[in-house]
Amino acid sequence: MPEGKTLIMKFGGTSVGSVDALVKATQIIRDAKKDWDRVVVVTSAMSGVTNLLLDSAASAAQGTVDSLAETESMLREKHFSAADALIKDEDLREKTKTEIEVYIKSLVNLCKAIAVLGEASPRAMDAVASLGERMSLRLLGAIVHDSGVRSKAIESSEFIITNDHFQNAHPDFNVTTEKTRGLLNPIMDDGFIPITSGFIGATPEGVITTLGRGGSDYSAAIIASVLPANEVWIWTDVNGVMTSDPRIVKEARTLPEISYGEIAELAYYGAKVLHPKTIRPVVEAGIELRICNTFNPSHPGTRLKANGSNGKTNGRVIKAVTAIRNQRLVTIEGRGMLGVPGVAARAFGAVASTGTSVPLITQASSEQSICFAVPSESAKQVLDALEKNFALELSVRDIDRVWATEEVAIITAVGSGTRNTPGVAGKIFSKLGNKEINVLAIAHGSSDVSISMVVETIDTEFAVRALHELIV
Numbered sequence: 001m002p003e004g005k006t007l008i009m010k011f012g013g014t015s016v017g018s019v020d021a022l023v024k025a026t027q028i029i030r031d032a033k034k035d036w037d038r039v040v041v042v043t044s045a046m047s048g049v050t051n052l053l054l055d056s057a058a059s060a061a062q063g064t065v066d067s068l069a070e071t072e073s074m075l076r077e078k079h080f081s082a083a084d085a086l087i088k089d090e091d092l093r094e095k096t097k098t099e100i101e102v103y104i105k106s107l108v109n110l111c112k113a114i115a116v117l118g119e120a121s122p123r124a125m126d127a128v129a130s131l132g133e134r135m136s137l138r139l140l141g142a143i144v145h146d147s148g149v150r151s152k153a154i155e156s157s158e159f160i161i162t163n164d165h166f167q168n169a170h171p172d173f174n175v176t177t178e179k180t181r182g183l184l185n186p187i188m189d190d191g192f193i194p195i196t197s198g199f200i201g202a203t204p205e206g207v208i209t210t211l212g213r214g215g216s217d218y219s220a221a222i223i224a225s226v227l228p229a230n231e232v233w234i235w236t237d238v239n240g241v242m243t244s245d246p247r248i249v250k251e252a253r254t255l256p257e258i259s260y261g262e263i264a265e266l267a268y269y270g271a272k273v274l275h276p277k278t279i280r281p282v283v284e285a286g287i288e289l290r291i292c293n294t295f296n297p298s299h300p301g302t303r304l305k306a307n308g309s310n311g312k313t314n315g316r317v318i319k320a321v322t323a324i325r326n327q328r329l330v331t332i333e334g335r336g337m338l339g340v341p342g343v344a345a346r347a348f349g350a351v352a353s354t355g356t357s358v359p360l361i362t363q364a365s366s367e368q369s370i371c372f373a374v375p376s377e378s379a380k381q382v383l384d385a386l387e388k389n390f391a392l393e394l395s396v397r398d399i400d401r402v403w404a405t406e407e408v409a410i411i412t413a414v415g416s417g418t419r420n421t422p423g424v425a426g427k428i429f430s431k432l433g434n435k436e437i438n439v440l441a442i443a444h445g446s447s448d449v450s451i452s453m454v455v456e457t458i459d460t461e462f463a464v465r466a467l468h469e470l471i472v
């Protein structure tokens, strides 16, 4: 391993999404080099750009290219105004704008082709989606270089080599290790900072792939684990991971420390802090991860620890409370299900056939019903699939009915030790009971870091606030 300590810094969309953000990001990059021998920068697309690109491709697939001209000018405005404001060297500024213009033109060509075909293959979607990071990479690279920081922009498709599972590609870690070291180490040996794109990889044949939405975090983790690096810092627009959504709970505060297990549960349950795949490569390589705020860089943010502090601060186990809305509870019920093997397997087989993933499952020991949550928009499809699959049982009344509730929310209390610490469930349910919040379903035990319960939509915010009282 080369000498010196290595830091990977990833900037999210809002951290490179405006002139102000880019000024701050550039300063952060400059400062990092004072404390770290080796620094790698990973950038997301400017905020909103990936959505805009994918929407254009989706409309093109429907045969609509009318809004393309507007999209073009939005992209131009967003990137060019930053280039004009922040790249002083005229040649570099014009060169950068020309490079970005090529990507904008390529979006137009791709969308026209998609419109002609009347469909967008996953491969074409990746070609489109990758343009956001390709543009932001040129922009950030030029801005940082222009500010006098010794840096070199390099596209991640040159060294993150993946399979051809477009839109959710998986890296080949052996090839990626070799290529990443081969390309990034010489740049760093010369004292430069490699600046690279998140989200994008390429197949061994060089076809562009992406790692899935929000995948820039994962890119940073991959690079960190293969180099390897000592730490990964994820720069975002909030002061780290919070105890709850501050829009719901005004007392929500930053958690100075959280364990990998806890954050995984938070990411899964809708807090969108980190791309869920980020965690594994970092944990396995024993790398420290920190989440910090580009707009408040002196705030310590949140540090991720392999074991955390066992979750217990002042004897309190619960560290964070989150809510996922827009769910429905689907129930399959009937006396004929009792003791019959295979009902659950068939039920979840039917759900899986609709491409729906299930965030919560419960079954009572009487075995006369199974209940699980699905996103509202999939409920109809799931019910149809279940009715079809259990048509026979329904006709002979072994299964009485398959139905879905109105929209509900899943509230999750996260904290290591929720399973093994006595009294946690008691506290949670007394809190909710005292506030007269009815719990429709509970899932607990499959994970030691969370308890989830389903409540009616109108109780969502009350429930989150009530449980937050158990934290502070």
Ligand code: ASP
Pocket: 012, 013, 044, 045, 050, 051, 132, 133, 198, 199, 212, 213, 214, 215, 216, 217
């Ligand atoms: N730009 C990509 C997205 O919006 C990747 C990322 O930002 O992490 O999904």
Ligand code: MG
Pocket: 012, 214, 217, 275
């Ligand atoms: Mg993100």
